[in-house]
Amino acid sequence: MRKFAIANQKGGSGKTTTAVNLAAALGEAGRRVLVVDLDPQHSATAWLGVRDTGRGLYDLFVGDGDLSRVITSTGVPGVDLAPSSPWMVGVERILVGEVGAEQILRRNLAKLPADTWDYVLVDCPPTLGLLTVNALAAVQEVLVPVEAHVMALTGLAHLLHTVEVVRERLNNDLRVSGILACRVDARTRHAREVVEQLREHNGELVYRTVIRENIRLAECPSFAQPITRYDSKSSGAADYRALAQEIIAQEKQP
Ligand SMILES: Nc1ncnc2c1ncn2[C@@H]1O[C@H](COP(=O)(O)OP(=O)(O)OP(=O)(O)O)[C@@H](O)[C@H]1O
Numbered sequence: 413m414r415k416f417a418i419a420n421q422k423g424g425s426g427k428t429t430t431a432v433n434l435a436a437a438l439g440e441a442g443r444r445v446l447v448v449d450l451d452p453q454h455s456a457t458a459w460l461g462v463r464d465t466g467r468g469l470y471d472l473f474v475g476d477g478d479l480s481r482v483i484t485s486t487g488v489p490g491v492d493l494a495p496s497s498p499w500m501v502g503v504e505r506i507l508v509g510e511v512g513a514e515q516i517l518r519r520n521l522a523k524l525p526a527d528t529w530d531y532v533l534v535d536c537p538p539t540l541g542l543l544t545v546n547a548l549a550a551v552q553e554v555l556v557p558v559e560a561h562v563m564a565l566t567g568l569a570h571l572l573h574t575v576e577v578v579r580e581r582l583n584n585d586l587r588v589s590g591i592l593a594c595r596v597d598a599r600t601r602h603a604r605e606v607v608e609q610l611r612e613h614n615g616e617l618v619y620r621t622v623i624r625e626n627i628r629l630a631e632c633p634s635f636a637q638p639i640t641r642y643d644s645k646s647s648g649a650a651d652y653r654a655l656a657q658e659i660i661a662q663e664k665q666p
């Protein structure tokens with residue numbers, strides 16, 4: 413079971429779009445995926461069409477809830493969900509100062525059966541607070557979506573530093589699996605330069621796949637459908653399928 417945190421403290425960088433559509437593309441390729449929605453905005457939960465969430469993951473963090481009991485199936489083939497809910501807004505405040513609060517998700521993921529899902533994708537909120545640290549403590553791989561604008565790159569060093577700190581203190585297995593250029597407008601020179609700059613500074617860490625700007629990706633949350641179903645022939649669907657294949661191919665490397 414490969415576990416990914418999809419993290420970037422910058423808002424609107426493409427985390428949720430990537431969590432939902434990468435999950436759908438992996439599902440389409442026959443893999444089983446668990447999406448964990450850690451964001452109190454619960455956008456991934458709504459996008460995956462899950463309405464009756466109760467308190468979602470809240471009871472896991474605040475009470476003695478059991479992760480396996482909040483997991484629900486979705487209408488997307490191969491994709492299950494641990495839902496968020498508006499209750500999650502209070503979690504970070506309630507847990508301040510609690511011993512071991514950074515490890516709650518890690519402990520709960522460890523209790524899941526190892527062979528039910530091939531991938532766990534954790535959609536993080538746009539902060540580096542306790543919920544994102546929970547995600548980083550619980551996974552082996554971080555997928556960092558960045559919007560292809562110069563301004564969007566400034567927070568990247570801070571995020572990579574946080575990953576390094578969590579790796580040293582909480583989770584020795586953690587590494588950045590890949591930086592994903594999102595919303596790349598292939599027609600502008602600016603976007604191409606930003607992708608080049610990303611590769612110059614981060615080399616192999618940048619996925620070969622880039623996600624192009626595609627209005628269909630922005631439309632599909634309103635229809636509670638992933639891009640692979642909403643518009644299977646769109647560039648967005650093609651890009652997330654390519655990313656899924658790139659991630660699957662990593663498993664064949666020595
Ligand atoms: N490739 C794309 N083409 C067009 N629009 C996109 C693309 N990727 C993301 N968007 C749009 O950009 C906005 C931000 O994307 P998204 O919600 O995935 O980011 P996020 O990092 O999850 O945001 P937040 O930090 O608020 O959780 C959304 O309106 C989304 O529809």
Ligand SMILES: [Mg+2]
Pocket residue numbers: 427428429451455536
């Ligand atoms: Mg989001």
